[in-house]
Every structure is written in structure tokens, then in C-alpha cells.
Amino acid sequence: MTKIHIPTPLRQYAGKQxxxxxxxxxxxxxxxxxxxxxxxxxxxxYSEDGKLRAxxxxxxxxxxxxxxxxEATAVGDGDNISIVPSIAGGx
Amino acid sequence: MLKITRKxxxxxxxxxxxxxxxxxxxxxxxxxxxDVRSVAFIARCGNTRIDSPQNRYNIxxxxxxxxxxxxxxxxxxxxxxxxxxxxxxxxxxxxxxxEAHWFGCxxxxxxxxxxxxxxxxxxxxTGSDENDKKLVDEKIELx
Numbered sequence: 001m002t003k004i005h006i007p008t009p010l011r012q013y014a015g016k017q018x019x020x021x022x023x024x025x026x027x028x029x030x031x032x033x034x035x036x037x038x039x040x041x042x043x044x045x046y047s048e049d050g051k052l053r054a055x056x057x058x059x060x061x062x063x064x065x066x067x068x069x070x071e072a073t074a075v076g077d078g079d080n081i082s083i084v085p086s087i088a089g090g091x
Numbered sequence: 092m093l094k095i096t097r098k099x100x101x102x103x104x105x106x107x108x109x110x111x112x113x114x115x116x117x118x119x120x121x122x123x124x125x126d127v128r129s130v131a132f133i134a135r136c137g138n139t140r141i142d143s144p145q146n147r148y149n150i151x152x153x154x155x156x157x158x159x160x161x162x163x164x165x166x167x168x169x170x171x172x173x174x175x176x177x178x179x180x181x182x183x184x185x186x187x188x189x190e191a192h193w194f195g196c197x198x199x200x201x202x203x204x205x206x207x208x209x210x211x212x213x214x215x216x217t218g219s220d221e222n223d224k225k226l227v228d229e230k231i232e233l234x
Contacts, residue, residue, distance in 0.1 A: 005159070008123065008168050009194035009216075018168070044220065053221075055192050057152040064152065082156050085192035087172050090114055090140070090147035091179040 002030050004081045013040040027060060028071035030081055045083070055086040092230045093171065093197045093213045095119075095130040100233055102133055104208035107175030107201045113144035118155065119171035119197060120162040126215075128170040128197050134158045147186070148174045171197030171213075178204055181212040183226045191216045197229055 001021040006014045014020055015038065022033035031052075035042045047053050058065045059082040065073045075081065106115040116138050121131035136154055140147040150172070159169055172193070176182075181202035183191075191198060194216050201211040213231045218224035 008196060059156050062153060062156060084152040084155050087155065088149040088190040089174060089187035091176040091184050
């Protein structure tokens, strides 16, 4: 099983859970499994065209999947996916 | 409300003084209980906006993944973030709001004037999604 860590602002849409376990072979399948279990998450993670929102970073263990095979990145048992909304700003 | 020890409060203010005239940034970890966010740990971060550090900040998500993991090991969640405004009010800007996505978390801003922290304010990101989000004033309670 792959564990997906849910950031604090999205836990209310994931049954208040800090992590959700899914069975998947790719990041895409893992996220699809997540939103199947918790459909309210979909609009917070994906824009209307079905793409991950630009400010949603997805990490497989310590690597940004953008620099791996993106959502086609393979995952396996014991892997951790972290959903990390961006933190930025300035005057 | 944001509950924070005087020691942690002064630490985040001093961070802004140390990085002046650039913006500092960091993460607040602790516990959330309804509308009360209690800080247990402050994690300083690097500002990746080396192109414009005097008026922009960005925390590397990779750093945040590590901070989040270490926080989990201590039983803490991410409850907010802080940054400084060099020679600029301790108020959120349109950029601050546009780039804020951690609903229910605190965004703490310190005005650092000529190298000295003069005022710190906190704001909670409220709303249900990107279309109705707002940063609203939040009381800081020093413990």
C-alpha cells in the first residue's frame, strides 16, 4: 500500500485523516484512488481541465514528481506521497 | 487565535531582522483545536526567491516535506507560516493572498523597519476554495 499524506487544509475533505492508504502502481493511480475515496478533494487538487493545480506539489518520498515521471511515476508498497500546497508571497 | 510562547514569537521576529533587507520565511508547527492554533515548534526556512528576496518569498516544498515529516515524529502538524516585510507594513498584500493556499492556517507577518522588527500581525486564511479565500485578522496570544 502507498501512503498519501494529506496537508492540514485538505483533511476536512478526507474524513479528517492525516494520511490515506491506497493500492496503486503509479502516482496517477494513487491520486485517483484518493479522490475516489474522498470525492470532495477533487476540486481542491485538480482544475476544471483535469490537471493538477499549479500550486499543488506532489512528492514521492523526497522527490518532486515533476522531476521524475510526473504522474506516471511508479509507486510501491512503503512509498509515501506528500501533497504540498505551495507557500509563497511577499509585499 | 494563535497561541505562541514569547520565546518563539521573538525568534520569528529576530529571523526577519537577520535576513533584512530580504524577506525571511518559516513554518509554524503545533496543534489545532477548533479556531485555536498553538505553536510548539518554529522551523526556519530558506527563501528560494533569490531573484527578488527583498519583496518575495517562497519555501521549497522539498524543505516543507522534511519539516512536515519531522513534525509528525513529534506529534505536530503544520499550523501556519511566517515571513517578514522589510520596510513595509505588517499587513498581507495581494501577492500574499494570491499565493496562500493553506486554509485554516495562520499567516504571520512581521514589519522590519531599518533592520528592527517593529510590528507582527497574524492572519487566518479562511474560505472554502480559491474563489472565496480571505486573510482575516487573527489575535496573537503570547504564553
